[in-house]
Amino acid sequence: MTAPRSPDAPPPGIRAPKRRGVELSLLIGAVLISVLGYAEVGLARSGAVPPDAARYGAGLGGLALVAHLAVRFRAPYADPLLLPIAVLLNGLGLVLIYRLDLETPKDQAAATQLVWSTLGVALFIVVVLLLRDHRSLQGYAYVSVAAALGLMILPIFFPAVNGAKIWIRIGGLSFQPGEFAKILLAVFFAAYLAANRNALAYTGRRIWKFQFPTGRVLGPIVAIWLLSVGVLVLERDLGTSLLFFGLFVIMLYVATGRTGWIAVGLVLASAGAFLVGSLEPHVHSRVQDWLDPFASIRAGEGPGQLAQSLFAFAAGGMLGTGLGLGHSVLIGFATKSDFILATAGEELGLVGLTALFLLYALLVARGYRAGLSLRDPFGRLLAIGLASIVALQVFVIAGGVMGLIPLTGMAMPFLAQGGSSVVTNWVIVALLIRVSDSARAPQPDGADAGEPVKVAPR
Amino acid sequence: MIRYIRRAAALCLILLVALLVNAARVMVFEAESLDDNPANRRIAIDRYAKQRGEIVVDGKPVTGSRDSGQQLRWERTYKQGPLYAPVTGYASQTYGTTLVEHAEDDILSGTDPMLAPLPLWNDLTRGRQPGGDVVTTIRASMQEAAFRGLDGKRGAVVAVEPSSGRILALVSSPSYDPGVLSGTGQKVKDAWRRLNTSPNQPMLNRALRQTYPPGSTFKIVTAAAALDAGVVRDVEAPTDTPDPFVLPGTRQVLPNEATGCGNASLAYAIQWSCNTVMAGLGVQVGLTGMVDAVERFGFNDTGLRVPSWVAKSNFDREMSPDQLALSSIGQFDTTATPLQMAMVAAAVANNGEIAHPHLVDRTTTSGGTTVDRTGRRGYRQAMNPSTAMQLQRLMVRAVEEGTGTNAAIPGARVGGKTGTAQHGFGNTGTPYAWFIAWAQADDAAQPAVAVAVVVEDAEASRTDISGGGSAAPVAKAVMEEALRLEAEARNP
Numbered sequence: 001m002t003a004p005r006s007p008d009a010p011p012p013g014i015r016a017p018k019r020r021g022v023e024l025s026l027l028i029g030a031v032l033i034s035v036l037g038y039a040e041v042g043l044a045r046s047g048a049v050p051p052d053a054a055r056y057g058a059g060l061g062g063l064a065l066v067a068h069l070a071v072r073f074r075a076p077y078a079d080p081l082l083l084p085i086a087v088l089l090n091g092l093g094l095v096l097i098y099r100l101d102l103e104t105p106k107d108q109a110a111a112t113q114l115v116w117s118t119l120g121v122a123l124f125i126v127v128v129l130l131l132r133d134h135r136s137l138q139g140y141a142y143v144s145v146a147a148a149l150g151l152m153i154l155p156i157f158f159p160a161v162n163g164a165k166i167w168i169r170i171g172g173l174s175f176q177p178g179e180f181a182k183i184l185l186a187v188f189f190a191a192y193l194a195a196n197r198n199a200l201a202y203t204g205r206r207i208w209k210f211q212f213p214t215g216r217v218l219g220p221i222v223a224i225w226l227l228s229v230g231v232l233v234l235e236r237d238l239g240t241s242l243l244f245f246g247l248f249v250i251m252l253y254v255a256t257g258r259t260g261w262i263a264v265g266l267v268l269a270s271a272g273a274f275l276v277g278s279l280e281p282h283v284h285s286r287v288q289d290w291l292d293p294f295a296s297i298r299a300g301e302g303p304g305q306l307a308q309s310l311f312a313f314a315a316g317g318m319l320g321t322g323l324g325l326g327h328s329v330l331i332g333f334a335t336k337s338d339f340i341l342a343t344a345g346e347e348l349g350l351v352g353l354t355a356l357f358l359l360y361a362l363l364v365a366r367g368y369r370a371g372l373s374l375r376d377p378f379g380r381l382l383a384i385g386l387a388s389i390v391a392l393q394v395f396v397i398a399g400g401v402m403g404l405i406p407l408t409g410m411a412m413p414f415l416a417q418g419g420s421s422v423v424t425n426w427v428i429v430a431l432l433i434r435v436s437d438s439a440r441a442p443q444p445d446g447a448d449a450g451e452p453v454k455v456a457p458r
Numbered sequence: 459m460i461r462y463i464r465r466a467a468a469l470c471l472i473l474l475v476a477l478l479v480n481a482a483r484v485m486v487f488e489a490e491s492l493d494d495n496p497a498n499r500r501i502a503i504d505r506y507a508k509q510r511g512e513i514v515v516d517g518k519p520v521t522g523s524r525d526s527g528q529q530l531r532w533e534r535t536y537k538q539g540p541l542y543a544p545v546t547g548y549a550s551q552t553y554g555t556t557l558v559e560h561a562e563d564d565i566l567s568g569t570d571p572m573l574a575p576l577p578l579w580n581d582l583t584r585g586r587q588p589g590g591d592v593v594t595t596i597r598a599s600m601q602e603a604a605f606r607g608l609d610g611k612r613g614a615v616v617a618v619e620p621s622s623g624r625i626l627a628l629v630s631s632p633s634y635d636p637g638v639l640s641g642t643g644q645k646v647k648d649a650w651r652r653l654n655t656s657p658n659q660p661m662l663n664r665a666l667r668q669t670y671p672p673g674s675t676f677k678i679v680t681a682a683a684a685l686d687a688g689v690v691r692d693v694e695a696p697t698d699t700p701d702p703f704v705l706p707g708t709r710q711v712l713p714n715e716a717t718g719c720g721n722a723s724l725a726y727a728i729q730w731s732c733n734t735v736m737a738g739l740g741v742q743v744g745l746t747g748m749v750d751a752v753e754r755f756g757f758n759d760t761g762l763r764v765p766s767w768v769a770k771s772n773f774d775r776e777m778s779p780d781q782l783a784l785s786s787i788g789q790f791d792t793t794a795t796p797l798q799m800a801m802v803a804a805a806v807a808n809n810g811e812i813a814h815p816h817l818v819d820r821t822t823t824s825g826g827t828t829v830d831r832t833g834r835r836g837y838r839q840a841m842n843p844s845t846a847m848q849l850q851r852l853m854v855r856a857v858e859e860g861t862g863t864n865a866a867i868p869g870a871r872v873g874g875k876t877g878t879a880q881h882g883f884g885n886t887g888t889p890y891a892w893f894i895a896w897a898q899a900d901d902a903a904q905p906a907v908a909v910a911v912v913v914e915d916a917e918a919s920r921t922d923i924s925g926g927g928s929a930a931p932v933a934k935a936v937m938e939e940a941l942r943l944e945a946e947a948r949n950p
Contacts, residue, residue, distance in 0.1 A: 250466050250469070253462060253465075253466065254459065254462045254463055254466050255459075255462075257459070257461070257462045294495070294497075297495070297496075297497040302497060303495075303497040303498070307495075307497065310484055310488075310492055311492055311493075311495065311498045311500065313481070313484045313485050313489075313492075314484060314485060314488065314489040314490075314492030314493050315489075315492075315493060315498075315500050316485055317485055317486070317489050318485070318486065327499070327500050327503055330499055330500075345481070345485065349485070350481055350482060350485045350486060353481055353485070354478060354481070357474060357477055357478060357481075360474075361470075361471075361474050364470050365467070365470075368463060368466070368467045368470070371463055372460060372463055372464075377459065380459060380463065384463055384466060387470075388466065388470070391470040391473060391474075392473075394473075394477075395473040395474075395476070395477060398477050399476070399477060399480065402477075402480050402481060402484050403480070403484065404476065404477070404480040
């Protein structure tokens with residue numbers, strides 16, 4: 001299926017297929033799946049399709065359509081899979097939150113989440129429309145990092161919520177600035193590493209088998225990274241600090257190609273994790289919980305959150321209980337946010353969960369694909385960075401709620417309740433759309449995109 | 459750079475594979491143990507998500523369900539709870555299940571694979587069937603007659619159909635309403651504490667779970683042993699048992715409440731309940747013979763289920779001759795459940811053979827299709843048929859012109875045996891009044907019912923007459939009802 005050719009398209013022969021029609025049909029499928037899920041919840045719970053199912057479908061469909069039009073006009077060569085995956089994940093997330101709202105009549109979250117999703121799509125459109133070339137971001141490296149640090153430091157001045165100082169509350173609105181900071185940090189890492197990768201890779205002293213770059217090149221980035229992780233540790237946002245650490249190591253490795261970085265990263269991560277895990281009581285209890293999720297049951301205090309989460313996944317089994325028919329609400333606090341995957345696991349089963357993981361994997365893979373196709377190092381590093389954010393985040397939170405690694409509070413991209421998270425993820429997808437458009441667009445004759453546009457970091 | 463991007467992509471792939479493997483571990487391989495974890499509320503939520511099946515007496519359910527609107531949705535209700543509590547037991551969200559509610563829980567809660575039309579498919583989809591029904595053998599009018607007869611006094615009544623083993627009435631008094639234990643919360647806990655601390659022990663199932671010294675009703679067992687062993691060949695012939703009877707190896711004298719017991723015949727001893735004669739016969743049969751005989755009746759059987767578990771009735775296997783003498787008249791360490799003594803009466807009525815007693819006639823799906831039917835099963839041959847015939851005559855005589863005249867029913871052949879069991883330190887406790895009996899309509903082919911009644915707080919003096927006075931009228935009321943129902947069935 002190919003989209004109709006627009007009259008101003010380059011002549012055939014050198015042009016790549018745009019595949020906008022594919023995107024549109026996939027979008028229709030994604031909206032239909034979400035609406036069916038919404039209807040299924042109602043049918044399972046009360047034997048009737050929810051009265052506002054049509055409105056829900058129209059709302060999601062409208063958002064998808066507007067986003068599609070923005071892509072069609074401003075990023076016609078963009079990867080056709082990115083937007084449908086985002087819409088499907090966002091739609092399923094809304095279904096799951098709506099479904100959990102039924103169990104908590106006093107705490108309704110689906111409507112708010114829909115508002116945030118709308119805002120996210122709006123920002124998506126703004127990014128797609130206004131950002132004509134991703135390379136212009138390269139000039140904003142230091143603006144980005146300053147903004148990121150500012151956003152991360154800000155919550156220190158606000159009271160802690162559930163043990164973590166990562167929230168800003170203004171009026172009734174709460175926002176997690178650390179979410180947005182990860183995009184800014186990825187931009188900075190990409191710009192800095194793209195500009196200095198040769199210096200990082202080939203200069204500096206050699207000690208035994210390892211080549212160490214000069215402090216002048218390595219210093220700033222390590223300082224920034226240490227600062228951001230330090231702030232997050234202060235705020236007890238360990239999930240995000242783990243994410244930043246992983247992001248930093250992956251991007252440094254891709255930029256320099258030095259396996260030693262991975263080794264250094266792993267050693268540092270292990271040491272840091274061990275220190276924090278044994279010294280910080282909040283984290284220590286989570287590590288204990290991970291090592292033995294059922295200790296509280298034996299102590300007669302009833303199952304803890306992780307045990308409840310494992311019960312939920314187990315109850316799902318192969319095929320799941322069906323939407324609306326599980327009891328994941330037993331997890332209690334954070335069922336709709338950190339633990340939303342447990343509801344997916346219980347009600348959609350291993351089959352549904354695998355499908356979800358594959359959607360994320362596809363999103364990540366398409367990001368990497370764009371990175372491989374691009375010629376400019378900044379674009380490559382940006383694409384890899386953004387895709388890695390999604391991959392690491394999914395791994396950290398999914399591994400946490402399923403007992404693979406110690407639990408750290410994070411949001412499942414698009415799926416979990418949380419305004420800042422959903423907005424941030426839409427921006428990530430917008431940036432991926434933008435870089436994939438550059439990657440798949442036909443190259444003008446004679447242009448060599450292998451040389452980065454010279455933009456001095458400001 | 460491309461090479462390193464590919465490697466980073468490979469790392470992401472490894473992360474994904476780790477997630478998938480871990481998901482399979484939790485959701486498939488460890489699922490069963492997680493599902494069965496007692497702290498997992500899903501078991502309880504699923505269990506109470508549907509209405510429980512009903513326990514049926516005489517075609518009508520004696521149970522029901524109430525929507526509590528709570529997480530554990532359906533709670534059990536009971537119609538005439540105190541009347542049927544010794545049969546149904548309770549089904550509590552807080553304290554679990556007992557008796558038929560416990561024994562047939564798989565059927566009632568809908569987990570029994572037999573309820574599903576396609577059990578294997580059901581296992582795969584984890585589907586849950588609506589709870590099935592349990593049809594009991596209890597006859598409502600007999601149950602009511604027995605409950606009325608005890609009139610709140612501490613005691614128990616068991617009535618069985620001798621030929622089939624069907625339990626027709628099973629009453630324990632005082633009783634309680636199991637409905638007060640159904641749900642969760644403080645009210646249920648308060649009720650539980652109140653019931654458990656009450657001096658009357660209303661939750662004790664006296665018919666199945668409490669053992670009493672059977673007293674003189676045990677003389678039927680001793681008589682059967684003596685006849686089967688050939689110690690007595692002619693029931694009318696005098697026995698070699700002096701009055702007063704000195705317990706062998708001691709200087710203690712065993713008294714008689716009745717007169718004329720010196721060297722009396724077995725017939726006279728049953729009719730008037732002579733202690734000396736029966737103690738002497740027990741000693742003559744000997745320990746081995748007595749143990750063999752009583753175990754043929756079901757004493758010392760720890761595995762009896764109806765389908766609820768029944769307490770062991772005891773007859774010691776090691777005893778000195780004086781202890782054997784006392785045991786032979788239902789004293790010393792000899793104890794029996796009311797069900798056990800009903801089985802003794804049933805053995806006499808059914809020519810020596812005991813049918814396995816049972817309380818559940820059949821189980822059905824919620825739609826009424828039979829899942830399982832409890833057929834007639836033999837339990838033991840307690841004595842020779844000829845011995846049973848002789849004992850039938852002796853028991854009839856005890857009712858017609860002996861200690862059990864209070865149980866006589868016009869138009870029916872009734873055999874009975876009274877008992878007054880002494881207990882407590884130095885026999886200071888209030889004696890238990892016993893009566894065991896069976897009844898056969900004059901125009902019927904076989905006895906319709908065998909019954910055992912025990913009344914704990916017998917007011918009368920320590921004579922056998924108290925068994926006849928307190929317990930026999932209760933037994934009579936139950937037997938009359940049984941005969942009426944049987945006549946109805948024979949001549950509709």
